[in-house]
Amino acid sequence: MYIDKFFNPQSVAIIGATEDPQNITSTIIQNLFQMGFKGSVVPVNPHHDTVFGLKCYPSLSDIKEQIDLSVIAISSSHVIEILDQHIESGIKNCIIISGGFAEIGDKGEAIEENIKRISRENGIRIIGPNCLGVLDNYSDFSTFFLPWSKVKRPSKGYLSILSQSGSYSISMLDMLSLEGIGVSKFVSYGNRADVGESELIEYLTDDESTKVIGIYMESVDDGRRFITASSRCSRDKHMVVLKVGREDSGVDAARSHTGAIAGKYEVYKAAFKKSGIVEVDNLEEFIDACKVLSMQKPARGNRILVLTNGGGFGVAVSDLCCAKDLDVASTPSQIKESLSNHFPEFFILNNPIDLTGSSGDEDFGTVLQTAFVDNDYFDAAIVIPLMPPQTMTERVVDIISQSADESGKPVVVCTISGEYTKKTKEQFELKGIPVFPSPARAVKAMSILVDRGKAHGI
Amino acid sequence: MYIDKFFNPQSVAIIGATEDPQNITSTIIQNLFQMGFKGSVVPVNPHHDTVFGLKCYPSLSDIKEQIDLSVIAISSSHVIEILDQHIESGIKNCIIISGGFAEIGDKGEAIEENIKRISRENGIRIIGPNCLGVLDNYSDFSTFFLPWSKVKRPSKGYLSILSQSGSYSISMLDMLSLEGIGVSKFVSYGNRADVGESELIEYLTDDESTKVIGIYMESVDDGRRFITASSRCSRDKHMVVLKVGREDSGVDAARSHTGAIAGKYEVYKAAFKKSGIVEVDNLEEFIDACKVLSMQKPARGNRILVLTNGGGFGVAVSDLCCAKDLDVASTPSQIKESLSNHFPEFFILNNPIDLTGSSGDEDFGTVLQTAFVDNDYFDAAIVIPLMPPQTMTERVVDIISQSADESGKPVVVCTISGEYTKKTKEQFELKGIPVFPSPARAVKAMSILVDRGKAHGI
Numbered sequence: 083m084y085i086d087k088f089f090n091p092q093s094v095a096i097i098g099a100t101e102d103p104q105n106i107t108s109t110i111i112q113n114l115f116q117m118g119f120k121g122s123v124v125p126v127n128p129h130h131d132t133v134f135g136l137k138c139y140p141s142l143s144d145i146k147e148q149i150d151l152s153v154i155a156i157s158s159s160h161v162i163e164i165l166d167q168h169i170e171s172g173i174k175n176c177i178i179i180s181g182g183f184a185e186i187g188d189k190g191e192a193i194e195e196n197i198k199r200i201s202r203e204n205g206i207r208i209i210g211p212n213c214l215g216v217l218d219n220y221s222d223f224s225t226f227f228l229p230w231s232k233v234k235r236p237s238k239g240y241l242s243i244l245s246q247s248g249s250y251s252i253s254m255l256d257m258l259s260l261e262g263i264g265v266s267k268f269v270s271y272g273n274r275a276d277v278g279e280s281e282l283i284e285y286l287t288d289d290e291s292t293k294v295i296g297i298y299m300e301s302v303d304d305g306r307r308f309i310t311a312s313s314r315c316s317r318d319k320h321m322v323v324l325k326v327g328r329e330d331s332g333v334d335a336a337r338s339h340t341g342a343i344a345g346k347y348e349v350y351k352a353a354f355k356k357s358g359i360v361e362v363d364n365l366e367e368f369i370d371a372c373k374v375l376s377m378q379k380p381a382r383g384n385r386i387l388v389l390t391n392g393g394g395f396g397v398a399v400s401d402l403c404c405a406k407d408l409d410v411a412s413t414p415s416q417i418k419e420s421l422s423n424h425f426p427e428f429f430i431l432n433n434p435i436d437l438t439g440s441s442g443d444e445d446f447g448t449v450l451q452t453a454f455v456d457n458d459y460f461d462a463a464i465v466i467p468l469m470p471p472q473t474m475t476e477r478v479v480d481i482i483s484q485s486a487d488e489s490g491k492p493v494v495v496c497t498i499s500g501e502y503t504k505k506t507k508e509q510f511e512l513k514g515i516p517v518f519p520s521p522a523r524a525v526k527a528m529s530i531l532v533d534r535g536k537a538h539g540i
Numbered sequence: 541m542y543i544d545k546f547f548n549p550q551s552v553a554i555i556g557a558t559e560d561p562q563n564i565t566s567t568i569i570q571n572l573f574q575m576g577f578k579g580s581v582v583p584v585n586p587h588h589d590t591v592f593g594l595k596c597y598p599s600l601s602d603i604k605e606q607i608d609l610s611v612i613a614i615s616s617s618h619v620i621e622i623l624d625q626h627i628e629s630g631i632k633n634c635i636i637i638s639g640g641f642a643e644i645g646d647k648g649e650a651i652e653e654n655i656k657r658i659s660r661e662n663g664i665r666i667i668g669p670n671c672l673g674v675l676d677n678y679s680d681f682s683t684f685f686l687p688w689s690k691v692k693r694p695s696k697g698y699l700s701i702l703s704q705s706g707s708y709s710i711s712m713l714d715m716l717s718l719e720g721i722g723v724s725k726f727v728s729y730g731n732r733a734d735v736g737e738s739e740l741i742e743y744l745t746d747d748e749s750t751k752v753i754g755i756y757m758e759s760v761d762d763g764r765r766f767i768t769a770s771s772r773c774s775r776d777k778h779m780v781v782l783k784v785g786r787e788d789s790g791v792d793a794a795r796s797h798t799g800a801i802a803g804k805y806e807v808y809k810a811a812f813k814k815s816g817i818v819e820v821d822n823l824e825e826f827i828d829a830c831k832v833l834s835m836q837k838p839a840r841g842n843r844i845l846v847l848t849n850g851g852g853f854g855v856a857v858s859d860l861c862c863a864k865d866l867d868v869a870s871t872p873s874q875i876k877e878s879l880s881n882h883f884p885e886f887f888i889l890n891n892p893i894d895l896t897g898s899s900g901d902e903d904f905g906t907v908l909q910t911a912f913v914d915n916d917y918f919d920a921a922i923v924i925p926l927m928p929p930q931t932m933t934e935r936v937v938d939i940i941s942q943s944a945d946e947s948g949k950p951v952v953v954c955t956i957s958g959e960y961t962k963k964t965k966e967q968f969e970l971k972g973i974p975v976f977p978s979p980a981r982a983v984k985a986m987s988i989l990v991d992r993g994k995a996h997g998i
Contacts (some may be wrong), residue, residue, distance in 0.1 A: 104930060134901060185851075186886045228928040232960050248897065249850025252928050256958025300855060326856045328863075335851075335858040335868075335892050364980040365856070365956070392707025393643075393797035397758060398784045398823070400793040405786075410793075428644045434793050438639060439706065470686040470710050472562060498823070502690050502715025522822040 083284045084207045085277065087175040089218040089267055091150035092121045095142060095173070097164055098156040099125030099133045105225035106155050106179065113135075113230060117222040118120040124149065126478045142167040143540040151175040153215065153225050158182030158193055161211070165200045177225050178210035184273050185212055189465040201276045213272025217255075219265050219289055226270075228252055238481055239264010240262040240293035241376050242286050244279045245325075246300045248272060250365070254298070257369050263376055278303030280311050287315040296372045297323045297359075309357050316358030322535060323359050324368040325350050329492045358537055360530055367526060370518060374527040380535035383461035385411045386528060388434035389449055391441045391474070392467035395496065395521060396434030401463055402525040408532060410434060411460070417453045424441070424448050442473035443481055450485035462531060463489075464524055466496045469503050477508055483513040492531045496524035542665045543735065543743045543975055545633040546724055547676040549608035550579045553600060553631070555622055556614040557583030557591045564613050564637065564685035569594075571688055575680040576917050582607065600625040609633040611673065616640030616651055619669070623658045635683050638670035642731050643670055643797060652733055659734045671730025672706045675713075677723050678749055683786070683861050684728075697722010698751035699834050700744050702737045704758045705784075705797070706730060712756070715827045720969040721834055724749040736761030738769050745773040754830045755781045755817075758797065760808070767815050774816030778833040778992060781817050782826040816995055818988055824986060828976060832985040835974045836950040838993035841919035843869045844986060847890035847907055848924035849899045849932070853954065853979060854892030857922055860983040866990060868892060869918070875911045882906050900931035901939055908943035920989060921947075922982055924954045927961050937964055941971040950989050954982035 099107045107125075111134055114123055124147070125133035126138040131255040139145050142152070142164070152173050155163055158180050170177060183194040194211065194528075201208045209215055215225030219238045226233075243258075243265065245251045251270040258265055267290070269282055280303050286292045295315065301309050312321055327335070328347040354361045360375075362368045386408045390396045400410045410433050413421075418431045425445065430436035435453070437445050446467060454463055463486075467478050486493035495510050495517045497503045507517040518524040552572075557565045565583075569592055569851045572581055582605070584715035586598040597603050600610065600622070610631050612622055626634060641652040652669065659666045664762040667673055673683030673910075675871040677696045684691075701716075703709045705906065716723055724747070727740055738761050744750045753773065760766050770779055786794070786805040812819045818824045818833075844866045858868045868891050876889045883903065888894035893911070897902050903972040904925060912921055921944075925936050927933050944951035953968050953975045955961045976982040 109930070146691075181898075182886050185888075190886075219638070229930065232928045232930075234959055245852075247850075247852025247855070249848070249926050250852040250856075252850070252926060252959070253853075253956035256928075256956055256961070260958060298852070300852075326852070326859055329857050330976040364860075365978045366980070390707070392705075392710070393793075394703075394705025394708040394756070394784070395711075397705070397793040397797050398708075401784055401786050402822075428640050428648075430643075430797070436797065440639075453799060468707050468710060470690045470714075472567065472687065472690075498711035498714055501692055503714070520823045523823070 084174055085281065087150045088177065088209060088216050089223065090221040091175070091223065093124060093147055094121060095124045095145065095149045095152040096125050097126050097154045099127050100130065101133055107231050109227045110153065112157070113224055113226065115211040115231060117224060119222045121223065122147070122198065126270070142173065145171070149173050151177065153177050153179065155179040155227070158190060158211070158229040159514040162193065162196050162200070163359060165197065165206065168206055169200070169204050172499040174206055176206055176208050177215040178275070179213060179225065179227065183211045186268055194273060197275045200427045203374050203532060204367060208276035209269065210272050210364050211275060212248070214251050214270035217265070217268040219267070219395055234259035234514055236263060236265040239266060239376060240291060241265050241296060241372050242289070242294070243269070243296045243298070244282050245298040246272065246274065247298055250261055250298050253365070254369070261369060261373055262508065263369070263373050274303055280304050280307040283311040284317050286522040287311070287319070294320045294322070294372055294375045296368060297321065298368070299325050300327045305353065309353055311516050312357035312359055315377050321357070321359040322368060322371040322375065323354055323361050324365065325354070325361065353424060362534070366523065370523050370527050371530050374494060374530055375534065377514050379495065381462040381492050381528070381531045382540055384532045385407050385459065385461045387454055387460040389446065389463060390434060390468070391437045391439060391471065392466060392468040393430070393438065394438040395466040395468070396436045398521040399466065399496070400434050402521055406525055406529040408525065408529055409470055413453060414459055417457060417459070419453050421449060426451070439471045440473070443475055446478055447481040447485060450482065454491070455489045462492045462528060463529055464494055464496065466521070466524070469497065469506060476506055476509060479509040479513065483510065483515050487516055494518060494524050494527050496521055542632055542738065545608045546635065546667060546674050547681065548679040549633070550584060551585050551605055551608050552579060553582045553610040555584050555605065555610060555612045557585050557596060558588065559591055561939055563847065567685045567687050568611065568613070568683055571682055573685065573686060575682060577680045579681065580605070585908070598599060600631065601628045603629070607631050611637065613637040613685070616648060616669070619781065620651065620654050620658070623655065623664065627658070627662050632664055634664055634666050635671070635673040636666060636733070637671060637673055637683065637685065639670040641669045655733045666734040667727065669733060670706070672709050672728035672784045674717050675723070675726040677725070678757060692717035692722060692724040697724060697834060698745070698749060699723050699754060699830050700725040700750040700752070701727070701754045701756070702740050702757040703728050703889050704730065704732065705756055708756045711823070714829070718841060719827060719831055721827070721831050732761055738762050738765040741766070741769040741773050745769070745777070750777065750780065752778045752780070752830055752833045754826060755779065756826070757781055758781050758785045763811065767811055770815035770817055779817040780826060780829040780833065781812055781819050782823065783819065783907050818991070824981065828981050828985050829988050830954060832974050832988055833992065835969070835972050836989055838954065838996055839920040839950050839986070839990045840993050842867050842990045843917065843919045845912055845918040845921040847904065847921060848926070849895040849897060849929065850924060850926040851888070851894040851896065853924040853926070854894045856979040857924065857954070857983060858892050860979055864983055864987040866987055868984065871911060872917055875915060875917070878909060878910050897929045897932070901933055901936040904936055905939040905943060908940065912949070913943055913947045920950045921950055922954065922986055924979070927955065927964060934964055934967060937967040937971065941968065941973050944973055950978060954979055954983050
């Protein structure tokens with residue numbers, strides 16, 4: 083299948099390759115070295131004999147070996163002649179990173195129309211133009227032209243991202259790395275002259291290393307195909323979308339950005355719902371949704387245990403749960419009685435359970451074992467361990483994550499991002515428990531797990 | 541004035557003082573040492589002769605020197621007898637940190653009623669019980685019983701915080717430190733047997749080191765007094781409130797937490813509006829509002845310049861501005877013409893101005909000078925510099941903050957929180973430019989500056 087060549091090429095021609103650090107081909111080639119890409123990298127540039135020690139060819143037609151994919155990052159005015167060389171050389175996959183097309187108005191639009199025609203008439207599949215291209219964490223291949231010293235490469239995982247915006251792609255990469263969310267594939271497709279999100283969703287539906295798909299969308303390529311592809315995909319995988327260009331000024335800005343016609347937002351909203359896609363409102367929610375769906379399973383109901391040693395957070399989380407139709411159901415009396423044998427009378431055992439600042443690590447374990455592991459009453463838990471009291475240590479990470487494992491039910495943690503709590507956040511996430519930096523974000527994440535549970539009828 | 545003694549005592553008696561690291565008096569005393577508190581610290585405990593090298597007294601009546609303030613952190617069942625000693629010793633200020641009062645039901649409520657009676661009949665002013673007490677960054681005094689190794693102490697500044705919740709207080713401290721927001725005074729007052737937010741607002745209205753007041757509220761102490769005090773205070777200072785206990789389950793949880801009767805949320809909402817208080821919806825917004833009001837001035841209108849090198853962020857910010865009634869007004873044609881002489885044709889000069897990934901530091905300076913410093917058309921600017929392109933360096937911090945200074949108009953920056961961008965965030969904030977980690981939070985912060993500008997009629 084042609085799409086696969088974008089992610090796992092055996093040989094890549096880099097058009098206009100040079101060692102000049104200001105030129106993005108230089109960063110792309112060095113990134114590939116650094117990532118340990120196993121395929122062959124073939125520089126093409128009439129002005130050089132070698133580039134970074136690799137033999138450099140004057141043109142595509144001079145290359146003897148089979149080229150799976152070309153990467154074009156030269157001025158838009160020369161792109162058509164390079165594409166013509168593809169026809170002669172039989173190269174069927176191409177990523178055009180350069181900008182200067184539909185997004186700049188009439189002149190660029192004419193070139194982009196030409197690109198579309200060449201693609202259509204010759205079966206050349208194109209990602210871009212005006213994009214970053216592709217990152218595949220399994221084949222260690224990338225055309226992202228930002229140095230890995232300035233953007234952190236996320237670890238290997240099961241989340242794939244499709245994005246119309248290059249700048250969002252960069253920021254998402256950084257955030258995913260920081261949040262410890264593992265990534266499979268990442269596609270920034272910009273002006274989308276040919277390959278768009280619908281076809282990529284079809285491809286990712288059958289991709290074993292993708293379990294969650296996140297989409298940043300300004301406009302859809304083909305509404306009907308998108309709904310069909312997403313409806314099928316979301317049966318087994320989770321899909322998250324962030325739609326921008328909703329309001330008038332955003333719609334105008336999207337047109338100047340990737341030449342996208344954003345259209346009526348209400349139509350999009352209905353389509354996402356129909357297709358089983360989780361729609362989010364902003365970048366944090368997008369990352370949070372991808373994170374919780376990557377790390378946890380859907381909840382089989384909406385009865386939420388809220389457990390904390392900080393009463394104020396119990397209040398806030400209860401408020402927010404109520405607003406999101408999550409049921410902070412009262413602790414059943416037999417559980418309360420059983421717990422009261424272990425605790426002083428000033429611990430609050432009614433849900434939210436507030437162990438107060440006088441509790442310690444083990445108390446969290448006692449509650450979780452009795453109320454959550456040994457009892458089926460609660461469907462999921464939001465735990466807010468505040469670390470500052472002297473009685474709280476990093477052992478609470480093992481205690482909470484072990485209970486979560488034993489329960490077989492979803493658990494999310496909320497800790498507030500001070501210097502000290504950062505360490506426990508990383509430890510929780512290494513054990514697969516997602517941590518969110520505020521009550522609002524933890525509750526929103528939990529509501530997504532509950533909604534997905536309903537959708538999957540578990 | 542008696543309230544002042546809570547913040548700037550010359551002598552503090554610590555009831556039940558011990559060197560036992562599990563006892564919170566031990567942390568309080570060591571924190572005071574570490575902060576360099578200039579007043580005298582007087583341990584009171586019949587079981588010790590000295591505590592951390594300080595002479596320890598068997599009871600309050602044995603102390604010869606005048607005591608400005610006592611700190612009580614012993615079991616709730618002994619608090620009344622200690623308060624009785626205050627009457628004899630003439631001590632007029634007391635912070636009761638201990639829990640075990642109205643928040644645990646009938647038995648504790650009876651003790652708390654007794655505390656209120658003693659306070660009222662003898663003119664003893666009380667903060668607490670069930671609280672952290674006080675932090676004053678100017679007198680270097682604190683009763684917060686979390687070790688500064690586990691919670692970071694914020695720097696000295698002009699924000700004062702009033703909080704009913706102890707756990708929120710801790711988390712806010714951590715977040716304020718992390719965000720580089722300077723703090724003046726911090727009061728966690730818990731069950732509020734005596735001193736509450738209304739009286740503290742009256743006090744802070746005349747406090748020169750307080751310019752912004754943030755309030756975390758479960759319930760109000762005295763509605764009428766609160767509105768009068770806030771209306772007066774908000775004329776010259778900014779006030780921000782986060783109200784929790786809005787929904788039914790949150791109201792219940794608040795009652796178990798600090799014994800607060802939260803009441804109808806709609807009434808609160810109207811009161812905040814009437815009093816000129818900025819109401820926010822969650823913890824992030826609270827911190828963001830405090831931050832932007834501490835660092836920037838109100839805007840004199842709603843015409844916002846949006847400047848970025850990442851088109852996707854321009855689209856998102858435009859969307860969000862529109863939803864918040866901020867006007868991303870088109871760049872006037874004479875400014876566009878003037879800019880177009882400096883830039884290649886694929887730079888998008890219509891607001892949002894998208895310099896694309898091909899721009900560098902200086903280009904941000906060129907736009908800001910022409911469109912923002914030399915021209916009065918725009919009232920404020922949101923700048924989103926993406927750092928990953930090779931052409932972007934840390935010099936952009938000086939360029940943007942210098943233009944902001946010269947313009948005399950508010951500027952906020954949005955950068956996404958990767959490892960690399962963290963450094964520029966700190967640099968921006970050292971220069972007084974607040975940085976927000978997402979378009980939504982940057983736009984919300986700007987909308988607060990615009991609203992405050994309207995309220996102050998500038």
